[in-house]
Amino acid sequence: MSNPKTRKNGAVIEKLLDEASWLVSHAQALEDYGRKEADAEWLRAGECEEEVACLLEGAGRVEEAAVHRVSSASCFEKVGAFARAATLFQATLSANLLSKRLRTEVEQRLERCWSHANKSSRKNFVGRKKPTSV
Amino acid sequence: MPTFAWSIEEIITAHPELFMEHSVAMAVALMKKHGRSSCEFEVECSGEALSAIGNEFRARVSWNELTESKADRMIRTEQRKPIVERAAVALAALLFAKLIPDCRLRVTQHGDKADFWLPDLHCALEVSGTEHGKDLQRRCHDKRAQVLANPLGWNGFVVVCCFDRRRPKIHWSHHRQEQTEHE
Numbered sequence: 549m550s551n552p553k554t555r556k557n558g559a560v561i562e563k564l565l566d567e568a569s570w571l572v573s574h575a576q577a578l579e580d581y582g583r584k585e586a587d588a589e590w591l592r593a594g595e596c597e598e599e600v601a602c603l604l605e606g607a608g609r610v611e612e613a614a615v616h617r618v619s620s621a622s623c624f625e626k627v628g629a630f631a632r633a634a635t636l637f638q639a640t641l642s643a644n645l646l647s648k649r650l651r652t653e654v655e656q657r658l659e660r661c662w663s664h665a666n667k668s669s670r671k672n673f674v675g676r677k678k679p680t681s682v
Numbered sequence: 683m684p685t686f687a688w689s690i691e692e693i694i695t696a697h698p699e700l701f702m703e704h705s706v707a708m709a710v711a712l713m714k715k716h717g718r719s720s721c722e723f724e725v726e727c728s729g730e731a732l733s734a735i736g737n738e739f740r741a742r743v744s745w746n747e748l749t750e751s752k753a754d755r756m757i758r759t760e761q762r763k764p765i766v767e768r769a770a771v772a773l774a775a776l777l778f779a780k781l782i783p784d785c786r787l788r789v790t791q792h793g794d795k796a797d798f799w800l801p802d803l804h805c806a807l808e809v810s811g812t813e814h815g816k817d818l819q820r821r822c823h824d825k826r827a828q829v830l831a832n833p834l835g836w837n838g839f840v841v842v843c844c845f846d847r848r849r850p851k852i853h854w855s856h857h858r859q860e861q862t863e864h865e
Binding site for chain 2: 565566568569570572573574576577580581593597611612614615616618619622623625626646647649650653657
């Protein structure tokens with residue numbers, strides 16, 4: 549018989565999975581309509597997917613966790629949060645659960661995120677003013 | 683051949699885990715060229731999990747005036763390809779809501795594409811749409827390979843909707859992972 553705590557965690561995970569799904573589909577719809585709110589919804593979806601991936605991993609559902617981590621990274625990538633996406637892709641790869649085909653794809657997307665993250669960091673660094681000395 | 687009559691708006695409440703309003707309007711944008719308030723699809727089914735439903739049936743899908751007005755706006759503003767793909771998702775959601783009881787449908791993002799999952803059945807779902815009857819067979823074949831390559835190694839369903847002006851048709855199939863090992 550499963551213990552009540554495990555059952556409760558399972559229910560929380562299922563609820564969060566439904567919420568993540570709704571947020572992803574809502575972000576897709578806003579993007580289809582060309583609405584500027586789409587970016588904020590992609591961020592919310594990415595955060596929810598990240599949280600659900602963490603809980604799935606804790607519950608031993610590691611393969612599903614990898615799928616949701618890739619989903620989270622994809623949401624962040626869409627809004628240009630490349631450093632965050634790269635961290636999630638890296639975490640997915642280190643779990644070593646992906647098929648060869650998916651692994652190759654995630655590796656390529658990680659490279660792309662690193663490259664974008666580098667570019668935007670360089671731009672931010674050049675644009676940042678040095679503090680004036682007293 | 684049995685005929686089922688459903689309203690497309692029913693998927694909004696049937697799948698609370700998905701935001702479906704825009705897919706419903708997109709489906710109506712395509713279906714309204716076949717009829718004033720409903721469109722009849724010939725549905726072909728294959729695969730073990732669908733055997734209880736039968737090999738073929740007709741689905742008469744209707745819509746209300748409010749959805750139709752949204753669909754008219756959609757046609758003016760949206761590109762054709764996203765409309766066809768989202769419309770296919772709406773019809774796939776309708777088939778599952780009506781013929782496979784208690785079956786949740788979830789979506790995850792994978793790059794620029796959406797991956798659909800049926801967690802209660804431990805199955806992945808590939809959905810595709812076309813406006814040309816001649817594309818149907820090839821599309822079914824491609825989607826079958828795609829669904830079985832899902833990262834969880836689950837079995838899969840494929841729904842391909844053809845909004846051909848002369849003969850609207852849906853191909854709905856179920857595929858098991860073992861099939862790929864023997865073929």
